[in-house]
Amino acid sequence: MSRGDTIAAVASGAAPAGVGIVRVSGPAVPGLAARLLGRPPRPRHAHYLTLRDDAGEPIDQGLLLFFPAPHSFTGEDVMELQVHGSPVVLNTLVHHLVGLGARHARPGEFSERAFLNNKLDLAQAEAVADLITAGSELQARAALRSLQGAFSRRVDDLVEAVTRLRIHVEAAIDFPEEEIDFLADPVIGERLAAVTDQARALLGETRRGARITRGLHAVILGPPNAGKSSLLNALLGDERAIVTEQAGTTRDLLHERLRIDGVEIGLVDTAGLREDSEDAIEREGMRRARQQRAQADLLLLVLPDGDGAAEALLREESAGAARRIWIHNKIDLSGGPAGRRDAADGELHVGLCARSGQGLDTLHRLLRELAGASTEGGAFSARERHVEALAAALAHLEAAADPSLAGAGELMAEELRQAQQRLGEITGAFDADALLGRIFSEFCIGK
């Protein structure tokens, strides 16, 4: 199926590079290919050719590959031109193709056509973007699983189960003489409970997938001079932050990326927190630190080992936080043990020495687990958008299962219909033009 016009763009990454690729998709492709080659192209064959401009001047020599519809990325006739990865050559070539009737592709337009031609569903198309921008092996592997349909299949299974239930309930409404019996049937309640459990399980995995895509965001908090910047440097294995014995050394936020065994974690160093300060700069630093706290998936709470007042301050400062690891630093001074510590609060506590690195391996291991590496077995990537849609679908399923709805077939059917609708948004099973525009505009050109 074709979208009418033919689009062209550089599809390869930053030039200069050894090879660059121009991708062309649309009905004009066979004609364009024949014109460039001087004869019709053979499908999926690497033709070696000299590409020439209108005046017959050579632009470059390279390869032409033709993928006839529907067996191509977009599902349309597609041509890929492999040339030298020179920005000048690539731009000249695209310009030449535009002169021959193609149009510059918009960002994400190739993927959008793939979606519109049913080559990919929406979640898979998003996985293409997430795979391309993956910053770690874990993210890349998870995105590839979603691209291959691991996530979409789970959503489709759930849609199928909701649909079957809906048909059942709506049939009962259409045949009112049987409605009473039918809606009292315990099988309905059981099936609804099973579908709700299925949705809840998938929501959990989708949240994990979104966390993998986003990458874990950890914020280091603690009183002045606790060794927060020393810890950041020790984790990164690099003297990124300034460390001095002066309390209040760090004022600004320092954002860094930490990679542990193919897992990526965002780390933020912050100004030391204390009750109050006369210093306007320090106060602003504390305000920024607290602002970061709200956005964190994980707080690394650093305190001098054995400092009860610091611990009390941090309990107050981190109340209601998502997840926290307590880091009892400077064990060389306290004489406390390195590594995991059992604590009455059941939370994660680690003794370490940021200066020597003692105990750091334990922290590395914990971070790696919290970042999702322990869920590697089959984890798929997802996005916040998917989490929201699934959570909304689950709420409708729970509403349908509400005992007060027993016997109210229409209300139950309506909740199921809405659950199905929200699930359909994930894979794009339902028409949603506004949604498409938003999703594909975030892609880069050539994708």
Ligand SMILES: Nc1nc2c(ncn2[C@@H]2O[C@H](COP(=O)(O)OP(=O)(O)OP(=O)(O)O)[C@@H](O)[C@H]2O)c(=O)[nH]1
């Ligand atoms: N003995 C010892 N000193 C440490 C350790 N970690 C950090 N320090 C020292 O503690 C002092 C403060 O360290 P920083 O890393 O600047 O502490 P901070 O929490 O970032 O301080 P502010 O940015 O001022 O809030 C420095 O003199 C560090 O060398 C440790 O494990 N043992």
Ligand SMILES: [K+]
């Ligand atoms: K300091």
Ligand SMILES: [Mg+2]
């Ligand atoms: Mg500091």
